[in-house]
Amino acid sequence: MLREWFIRKGSAGDKVVSEGSPKISADKHVFFDVFKNQRRRYIIQLVAENEEIDIADLAEQLTIEETGNEPEGDKEEYKKRYVSLYQTHLPMLNGSGLIDYSEEAGVVEIREDGRLASDLLEIIDRGF
Template structure:
């Protein structure tokens, strides 16, 4: 009796490759300023927007002008670029729904927030900040172990509470700043 075995393609590693592929696609989408501005404006409005309004705002942000100061030629250049290139790209990635005149964010757009951790130019990144804070904590704890940190005026529990409080306050400020710096949260896109 002959037996046949069907071989199924291996799915080992497929999920990881799909995640990397999607991540690469997202970085590619966000690499373009007009697409970031589009997402920002749509998040800011929180309702479907018209292509005309979007083009006006994107042109104003790009040219650092007020919306009222945009000329028809400037608006048309951005309008055409959005309509022919950027909106179809965002739609293929399932970030927006686009029906020739109206643009609306999809639920998939929410996943972009994790890729948009914005650090202002005059700021230290939070990773470096926390590394520094950890170094301060390590010095305090090391000093307590080696008995070089004074415990007569401030008890050991006081030093521990101080280090913990620094981390807690820093984390709270970090969360507030990240929420305030998301696309769609500010008047002008970062």
């Protein structure tokens, strides 16, 4: 599935060919651009663990992870994370086909490609 994500999201200029495998239009830069940000890596892993999560809960978890503080004691930090989720990270992950993000419902759901990306990130975090 992740291979298909590369095919859908890749550029026509980057061809990866190995003997016996199909040609893949894989722009690895798209994948790495999405995951160069630690926050997006954490979001994918957190959403994959929960299958579905409310944006407010996601912002709360990010605040705890990044500051070590509960959001109730640090409302400004919580607000910064909520806004960055809403304006930047969730639209990018949604546009990449890794999550389904319903702005109206305020809910984020993992897609199959997102689950696979989360598995890959977990392997990388363990050091292969």
